[in-house]
Each structure stands twice: as C-alpha cells, then as structure tokens.
Amino acid sequence: MKLICIGRNYTAHIEELENERPKDPVVFIKADSAVLPKEQDFYLPPFSNNVHHEVELLVKITKVGKHIAKEFAHKYYDEVSLGIDFTARDVQDELKSKGLPWEKAKSFDGSAVIGKWVSKSNYNDLNQLSFSLKKNNEVVQSASSELMLWKIDELISYVSQFFTLKKGDIIFSGTPSGVGKVEAGDVLEGFIENESFFKVSVK
Ligand code: MG
Numbered sequence: 615m616k617l618i619c620i621g622r623n624y625t626a627h628i629e630e631l632e633n634e635r636p637k638d639p640v641v642f643i644k645a646d647s648a649v650l651p652k653e654q655d656f657y658l659p660p661f662s663n664n665v666h667h668e669v670e671l672l673v674k675i676t677k678v679g680k681h682i683a684k685e686f687a688h689k690y691y692d693e694v695s696l697g698i699d700f701t702a703r704d705v706q707d708e709l710k711s712k713g714l715p716w717e718k719a720k721s722f723d724g725s726a727v728i729g730k731w732v733s734k735s736n737y738n739d740l741n742q743l744s745f746s747l748k749k750n751n752e753v754v755q756s757a758s759s760e761l762m763l764w765k766i767d768e769l770i771s772y773v774s775q776f777f778t779l780k781k782g783d784i785i786f787s788g789t790p791s792g793v794g795k796v797e798a799g800d801v802l803e804g805f806i807e808n809e810s811f812f813k814v815s816v817k
Pocket of ligand 1: 621670699
C-alpha cells in the first residue's frame with residue numbers, strides 16, 4: 615500500500631509557505647510505515663524541532679488502474695476520509711534548499727494520520743466538502759475542497775500516469791492554509807462538515 619500525497623494544491627497555503635505556484639501537481643509518496651496506527655498517540659520525532667500539522671482530505675483506491683481518464687476516476691474510489699500529513703518543516707526546508715527529496719521530512723513513522731472511512735455517497739458533491747482541524751479545541755485550519763487547484767478526480771488521473779494505483783492506496787489531496795507547529799500535549803481533531811474523523815494526541 616502506498617500513500618500518494620499532493621503538495622501545493624491550495625493557493626492560500628502556497629502563499630503562506632512562499633512557494634511557487636506549480637504548473638502541475640506536486641507529488642510525493644509516503645511509505646506504508648508512515649501510517650500512525652489507529653488510536654495511537656503521535657510522538658514528535660527527535661530529529662525535528664518544527665513538526666507541522668497539515669489536514670487533508672483522503673480517498674482510498676478500490677481497484678487497480680493506470681492512465682485513468684478524469685471522467686472515469688470516480689470509479690476508482692468509494693470512500694473518503696480526513697487525515698494529517700505531519701511534516702518536519704525544518705527538515706523539509708533544508709532538503710528543499712538543497713534540492714533533495716523530502717522523504718525524511720514527510721515519510722517518517724507516524725507521519726500519516728488516517729481517520730475513519732465513510733462512503734462518498736454520504737456527500738452530494740466531493741468538490742464542495744468543508745473540513746477543518748481543531749488544535750486544543752480551536753479551529754486552526756478550515757477550508758472547502760472547492761478551493762483545490764486540482765480536484766480529486768484530476769489528481770487521480772494525473773498521478774496514475776506515473777504510478778499504477780492499487781487497491782488500498784490512499785491519496786492525500788493537499789492541505790489548505792493554517793498549517794502550524796504542534797507541541798507535546800496538543801490534541802488534534804479533524805472534521806468533515808461537523809463530523810469528527812480522527813483525534814490524535816501529540817506526545
Ligand atoms: Mg501535505
């Protein structure tokens with residue numbers, strides 16, 4: 615199973631990190647060992663002093679596909695969820711400045727929080743889903759999937775040009791603005807509309 619992650623998919627987030635607006639989606643992969651086991655606490659890794667939360671909408675791939683056309687992409691997922699792409703921002707900044715790959719900053723153990731899965735049929739329009747992240751009960755990130763530069767179906771079509779998608783693969787569709795540092799003792803809870811999808815304690 616692989617986690618295919620999209621970077622820079624929301625304009626306001628591109629601006630907050632002073633990144634360049636990409637011509638194509640920015641894509642990276644987290645290893646399956648990055649998944650934080652259900653109900654477990656997130657332990658801050660010793661190699662970073664600046665781990666950021668990035669809340670993201672997720673979809674789970676249900677069958678094998680390659681070169682999937684955008685019009686057919688919806689046939690490749692049935693469920694949606696919400697998760698966190700934890701990012702060691704200090705490590706990432708250093709790697710970025712040297713033009714090196716991001717894995718140490720993005721794919722470390724526990725860096726992928728995956729919430730509960732629900733049927734996409736629960737929602738009228740996946741391109742108009744509101745979602746948010748609360749840190750210690752205060753909203754720190756809040757957005758709608760409407761603001762994505764590339765929507766879910768476009769992302770699936772795009773990434774499937776490079777990687778064969780397999781049953782169980784998960785797409786992390788990018789984070790909106792409001793990313794920030796987490797500290798030991800923080801509690802992070804993610805919501806799609808008003809429903810809680812995960813709750814994680816930072817240690
Ligand atoms: Mg991200």
